[in-house]
Every structure is written in structure tokens, then in C-alpha cells.
């Protein structure tokens with residue numbers, strides 16, 4: 001009985017970890033965004049309990065507000081949370097790959113609100129007729145508290161958002177390993193013009 005329970009627990013753990021790897025590979029998040037998939041699923045919940053995982057399709061309206069992001073943190077560790085869209089302006093011709101949606105660094109444990117925001121959260125704004133974009137959320141476990149320069153990019157600004165490369169950013173700042181991740185997909189809806197209007201400041 002005990003043996004069976006352990007076996008089932010192992011199988012469930014394997015299924016869980018494979019699902020992140022499988023979905024990252026199936027949708028080309030590996031290698032378009034990161035060279036290797038994280039082993040753990042990052043829990044990302046939008047308004048009305050909508051969970052962003054395994055490439056589920058959500059609408060820009062559903063993701064307009066910053067989601068709740070949860071993970072099992074190790075005490076006294078710092079984490080970075082980054083959301084990026086490799087499909088800017090379209091997956092077919094990603095000439096602005098990637099568009100930076102959200103960057104929070106030096107998060108103590110899993111207290112996102114106490115982290116240092118380098119770029120405010122902005123939801124999905126895929127232009128009309130550009131199909132589904134992938135929105136990838138990655139969690140890095142930092143080697144310690146890090147120093148960052150520059151001013152915060154507000155949720156009204158596009159500054160430094162296009163042509164971002166999360167893998168290069170992570171390497172440059174030595175963010176450490178990607179320990180968890182997830183992604184959803186979205187295409188144009190009526191909220192997109194409102195978001196583009198919001199992003200009109202420099």
C-alpha cells in the first residue's frame with residue numbers, strides 16, 4: 001500500500017514536470033525564448049480564477065490586470081519574475097521579438113509586492129490580424145540580492161519594451177536558473193486599442 005502510494009506520487013510528479021516541458025516544446029517556447037524548459041509549473045491566476053498554463057487561450061480583456069503569481073519559495077532567497085512575448089508583432093514575422101511585459105526582480109521569497117519593479121505589468125496587446133501570440137512567464141532563482149540600474153518603465157510606456165531578450169537579460173544580470181514557468185496565448189480583441197492608447201507615453 002505504501003509502495004503503491006509512493007509510486008503514484010512519483011508518477012504524478014513526473015506527469016506534472018513533463019507537462020511544462022512538453023508544452024514549452026510543443027509550442028516552440030523552447031527554443032524561441034529559453035534553451036531549456038523549467039521543471040516546475042508557475043501558478044499564474046488572472047481575474048475570475050483564470051489559470052494561465054499550457055498555452056491556454058485567454059483574451060486581452062481577461063489578462064488586462066496583473067495576475068496573482070504563486071510558487072513555493074525557499075526562505076531567504078531572491079527571485080525574478082519576467083513576462084515576455086516572443087511573437088511581436090506576429091509569430092510569423094517576429095521582427096520585434098520579444099516584447100517585455102513585466103519585470104520584477106529581487107523578490108524576497110514569493111512576496112511579489114515587495115520586489116523591485118523594473119517594468120510595470122502590461123497585459124496582452126496583440127495587433128489585429130497577427131494571430132495568437134505566446135505570453136511566457138518565467139521565474140528565476142537569483143544567487144542573492146542583485147543591483148539593477150535605470151528607471152522603472154511604467155505601464156504607460158513602451159520604453160525599452162520591444163526587442164527585449166529575456167535569456168540575454170538573465171545571462172547579463174546573472175539571474176540564475178529558470179526554476180518555474182508557464183505561458184498562455186492570446187489574440188486581438190476589443191481591449192487592445194485601449195491598451196495601445198494607454199502605452200502612448202514615452
Ligand SMILES: *[C@@H]1O[C@H](CO)[C@@H](O)[C@H](O)[C@H]1NC(C)=O
Pocket residue numbers: 064065066120121155
Ligand atoms: C498602472 O499602474 C498603476 C500604478 O502602479 C496602477 O495603479 C494602475 O492600476 C495600472 N493600470 C493598469 C491599466 O494596469
